[in-house]
Amino acid sequence: MAHAHSVKRHKGLMDWLTTVDHKKIAILYLIAGGLFFGIGGIEALLIRVQLAKPMNDFVTAQQFNELITMHGTTMIFLGVMPVIFALMNAVVPLQIGARDVAFPFLNSLGFWTFLFGGLLLNLSWVMGGAPDAGWTSYTPLSSTTYSLTHGVDFYTIGLQIAGLGTLIGGINFLATIITMRAPGMSFMRMPMFTWTSFVTSAMILFAFPAVTVGLVLLSFDRILGANFFNVEAGGNPVLWQHIFWIFGHPEVYILILPAFGVISEVVSTFSRKRLFGYSSMVFATILIAFLGFMVWAHHMFTTGMGPVANALFSIATMLIAVPTGIKIFNWLFTMWGGQIRFTTANLFAAGFIPTFVMGGVTGVMLASAPADYQYHDTYFVVAHFHYVIVGGLVLGLFAGLHYWWPKMFGRVLNEGLGKVEFWTFIIGFHLTFFVQHFLGLIGMQRRVFTYLPNQGFDLMNLISTIGAFLMGVGVIIFLVNVAISFKQPKGVAGDVWEDGRTLEWAIPSPPPEYNFKQTPLVRGIDAFWKEKMAGNTEMTPAEPVGPIHMPSPTILPFVMSVGLFIAGLGFMFTSDDFGNSLLNFLFSNYIITGIGLAITFGSMLLRSLYDDHGWHIEPEEMNDKGVKA
Amino acid sequence: MTTPHAQQASGALPHEPEKATLEGRNKVLGFWLFLGGEAVLFGTLFATFLTLRNQVADGPSASELFSLPITAAATFILLISSLTSVFAIQAMHRGNRTSLARWLGITVVLGLAFLVLEIYEFTEYIVHDDYGMTTSAFSSAFYTLVGFHGAHVLFGILWISILIGQLFKKGLTVVTAPKVYVSAMYWHFIDVVWVFIFTVVYLLGKVVG
Numbered sequence: 001m002a003h004a005h006s007v008k009r010h011k012g013l014m015d016w017l018t019t020v021d022h023k024k025i026a027i028l029y030l031i032a033g034g035l036f037f038g039i040g041g042i043e044a045l046l047i048r049v050q051l052a053k054p055m056n057d058f059v060t061a062q063q064f065n066e067l068i069t070m071h072g073t074t075m076i077f078l079g080v081m082p083v084i085f086a087l088m089n090a091v092v093p094l095q096i097g098a099r100d101v102a103f104p105f106l107n108s109l110g111f112w113t114f115l116f117g118g119l120l121l122n123l124s125w126v127m128g129g130a131p132d133a134g135w136t137s138y139t140p141l142s143s144t145t146y147s148l149t150h151g152v153d154f155y156t157i158g159l160q161i162a163g164l165g166t167l168i169g170g171i172n173f174l175a176t177i178i179t180m181r182a183p184g185m186s187f188m189r190m191p192m193f194t195w196t197s198f199v200t201s202a203m204i205l206f207a208f209p210a211v212t213v214g215l216v217l218l219s220f221d222r223i224l225g226a227n228f229f230n231v232e233a234g235g236n237p238v239l240w241q242h243i244f245w246i247f248g249h250p251e252v253y254i255l256i257l258p259a260f261g262v263i264s265e266v267v268s269t270f271s272r273k274r275l276f277g278y279s280s281m282v283f284a285t286i287l288i289a290f291l292g293f294m295v296w297a298h299h300m301f302t303t304g305m306g307p308v309a310n311a312l313f314s315i316a317t318m319l320i321a322v323p324t325g326i327k328i329f330n331w332l333f334t335m336w337g338g339q340i341r342f343t344t345a346n347l348f349a350a351g352f353i354p355t356f357v358m359g360g361v362t363g364v365m366l367a368s369a370p371a372d373y374q375y376h377d378t379y380f381v382v383a384h385f386h387y388v389i390v391g392g393l394v395l396g397l398f399a400g401l402h403y404w405w406p407k408m409f410g411r412v413l414n415e416g417l418g419k420v421e422f423w424t425f426i427i428g429f430h431l432t433f434f435v436q437h438f439l440g441l442i443g444m445q446r447r448v449f450t451y452l453p454n455q456g457f458d459l460m461n462l463i464s465t466i467g468a469f470l471m472g473v474g475v476i477i478f479l480v481n482v483a484i485s486f487k488q489p490k491g492v493a494g495d496v497w498e499d500g501r502t503l504e505w506a507i508p509s510p511p512p513e514y515n516f517k518q519t520p521l522v523r524g525i526d527a528f529w530k531e532k533m534a535g536n537t538e539m540t541p542a543e544p545v546g547p548i549h550m551p552s553p554t555i556l557p558f559v560m561s562v563g564l565f566i567a568g569l570g571f572m573f574t575s576d577d578f579g580n581s582l583l584n585f586l587f588s589n590y591i592i593t594g595i596g597l598a599i600t601f602g603s604m605l606l607r608s609l610y611d612d613h614g615w616h617i618e619p620e621e622m623n624d625k626g627v628k629a
Numbered sequence: 630m631t632t633p634h635a636q637q638a639s640g641a642l643p644h645e646p647e648k649a650t651l652e653g654r655n656k657v658l659g660f661w662l663f664l665g666g667e668a669v670l671f672g673t674l675f676a677t678f679l680t681l682r683n684q685v686a687d688g689p690s691a692s693e694l695f696s697l698p699i700t701a702a703a704t705f706i707l708l709i710s711s712l713t714s715v716f717a718i719q720a721m722h723r724g725n726r727t728s729l730a731r732w733l734g735i736t737v738v739l740g741l742a743f744l745v746l747e748i749y750e751f752t753e754y755i756v757h758d759d760y761g762m763t764t765s766a767f768s769s770a771f772y773t774l775v776g777f778h779g780a781h782v783l784f785g786i787l788w789i790s791i792l793i794g795q796l797f798k799k800g801l802t803v804v805t806a807p808k809v810y811v812s813a814m815y816w817h818f819i820d821v822v823w824v825f826i827f828t829v830v831y832l833l834g835k836v837v838g
């Protein structure tokens with residue numbers, strides 16, 4: 001092998017735009033996710049201000065519709081997804097003892113397409129109005145007859161582009177986990193977070209193409225005048241509901257499974273015990289994923305599918321509670337008799353368990369089709385899914401961020417501040433959403449921009465708004481904590497929590513570019529813990545020290561995503577009158593779309609023509625402080 | 630590093646050059662996964678088409694519109710092209726670059742012939758029958774499903790042509806072999822999709838109505 005290739009390294013902004021290092025891509029995902037999470041959070045607060053008192057006119061009905069649509073869409077697709085991908089990128093390659101992901105180029109492409117899709121969607125705020133048909137965008141509400149601005153076009157095109165990024169990311173992680181595991185790291189020795197990332201990626205692969213088709217059909221209806229959902233010409237609006245939820249229900253498990261993985265890691269580390277029932281955890285994860293594809297129509301009980309379909313989907317939905325229950329008990333038994341340390345990460349994990357159970361219980365209530373006629377489209381459903389998404393997923397993400405922050409950045413988050421943050425957030429959370437169960441039960445509809453006084457809604461809505469602001473305070477404390485952490489010098493111990501069990505804790509924090517100087521040999525589940533118990537301080541290497549091959553940085557993924565962004569904008573405005581003949585000409589003849597696609601496919605061509613030979617890091621370049629394996 | 634040509638001359642290229650390197654194996658696996666996603670994509674399009682195939686509104690129905698001889702010819706051409714791409718991979722496994730490039734070339738030509746027939750069919754409908762995307766729910770579903778497939782064929786033609794060029798420029802190496810191999814996988818996939826389209830769209834439409 002020739003080692004002559006010159007070392008290509010960029011600095012500053014160029015470094016971030018061209019990086020193919022999974023650890024840096026993790027940080028990019030985290031920043032983008034944080035940004036969108038912030039936007040979605042502000043939208044949530046505006047919604048709560050409007051609903052704080054009856055007959056409020058803080059925003060108009062139209063603005064309210066835009067706010068709830070963008071809040072839901074942003075949070076699900078652009079807020080929590082990238083934070084999940086941030087953790088997966090930061091942790092999965094390290095946990096399996098790999099130097100990199102299977103497709104570093106695609107990894108970067110996945111991030112940039114995701115980001116530009118998200119930016120396109122949010123551009124709608126300043127370009128004539130945000131989407132206003134709900135995050136589910138049901139037809140005919142989302143058709144051109146009822147949704148007059150370009151809002152829904154931003155939704156369909158933006159989500160197609162962002163979804164493409166997510167799909168690419170999913171394929172990358174599947175391949176990485178299948179082929180890049182270190183010697184000895186069999187499937188049944190993989191850490192739980194890696195397992196859940198694996199299953200989530202598989203679900204992404206089978207769920208996202210479905211919604212992509214749905215979005216294409218909706219955009220064809222709106223932009224090209226097709227008739228998929230147009231009843232007048234034979235179209236079928238219920239088709240949209242099926243396509244959306246065939247994706248939509250798996251999506252909620254795509255979101256929650258990685259959080260299950262985080263909780264499994266955190267609980268076992270801070271109980272100083274091996275995860276209870278590891279193989280049943282793996283089995284439950286796979287079963288949840290499988291059942292997750294069988295239950296989509298529980299979102300459509302009131303659509304009129306008939307009693308047989310309703311009964312079947314009802315039973316299938318209730319079945320999911322079984323593997324989920326297995327997980328809950330496994331976490332409890334992991335803690336049982338352990339030497340529990342309530343670090344901030346573990347507080348979030350411990351808070352997750354009861355909160356998520358409450359969401360699961362309302363889920364089983366909703367799964368009863370006859371009862372759902374009462375709950376459907378009320379605040380009861382809003383309470384349910386916020387208990388699972390915020391009380392489940394977001395608490396899980398906070399646990400994961402506090403747990404792996406030192407690994408990602410080489411600095412710890414302040415524990416005292418972390419605890420204040422946890423308590424503010426979780427109290428705020430329950431204040432906001434607990435009362436919404438009762439609001440729903442006494443008849444408050446969801447997605448209404450205001451309500452009349454004296455129906456028993458007033459006080460509970462006020463409490464809910466106060467709780468929301470408390471959660472906001474919790475998030476701000478977290479941001480302060482982050483800022484403080486960056487004031488510290490870099491370079492905490494590799495095994496900062498001292499009880500680290502998995503491979504990521506065997507290398508420095510933050511890890512060097514190449515992760516492992518020597519690929520480690522894995523001798524059991526909780527590989528690093530096993531070595532520590534055998535009296536070793538490091539992993540046993542599986543190979544001699546040698547030059548390490550690295551992929552070259554590249555700007556192409558960024559350029560390709562910009563191309564898609566331009567093509568999307570061009571397609572959206574094909575039939576608009578700009579009052580300018582040149583612009584009209586460019587848009588109505590698909591010239592802008594063509595330019596965008598040419599940029600994307602041209603970059604693809606370049607990628608194919610110029611093979612990347614990569615470069616090597618020589619052993620002399622690797623600093624020696626405990627990098628071994 | 631030995632140059633690709635030297636490798637070839639010394640006969641060092643392994644029997645399955647597409648799986649000789651980790652990158653190559655990753656590429657093949659990743660492409661299988663990608664095809665899994667594509668299967669869901671086309672599956673959803675098929676489901677949509679089956680839901681809407683009788684919703685013709687004021688427009689023509691499938692049996693009034695379709696002519697089987699043309700699509701049967703297109704089917705035949707595409708099936709043959711699958712065979713020629715198998716021959717191409719066999720040539721690759723023998724390490725015979727010229728034969729590989731020739732079979733790929735024939736595959737591309739057959740793909741083009743298919744595309745010409747499809748474009749002819751579409752223009753007939755649009756120009757003569759005034760039958761477009763906006764005519765009915767059936768027409769929207771028809772053009773979207775068949776058009777998506779057609780776009781895949783077009784992409785495949787361009788892709789394989791570029792690979793032929795690369796074979797001449799860079800030779801048959803452990804870098805180019807996986808590219809050729811996955812492009813053949815892709816080609817088989819769009820063939821299989823077409824067989825379903827022929828059955829579900831044309832045969833079902835013409836025969837069952």
Ligand code: HEM
Pocket residue numbers: 136252253255256298299317318320321324359360361362363364366367368372375376377381384385388389392393
């Ligand atoms: C035991 C597990 C669960 C069950 C039995 C369950 C059941 C249900 C049912 C039946 C509905 C439809 C209610 C209606 O519209 O009338 C629903 C809505 C929803 N669920 Fe769950 N669920 C479970 C877990 C989850 C999880 C883990 C998540 C996310 C992480 C989630 C997110 C959602 C969302 C976002 C909605 C509302 C969608 C909308 O209409 O806007 N659920 N759930």
Ligand SMILES: [Cu+2]
Pocket residue numbers: 248249252295296298299
């Ligand atoms: Cu669901």
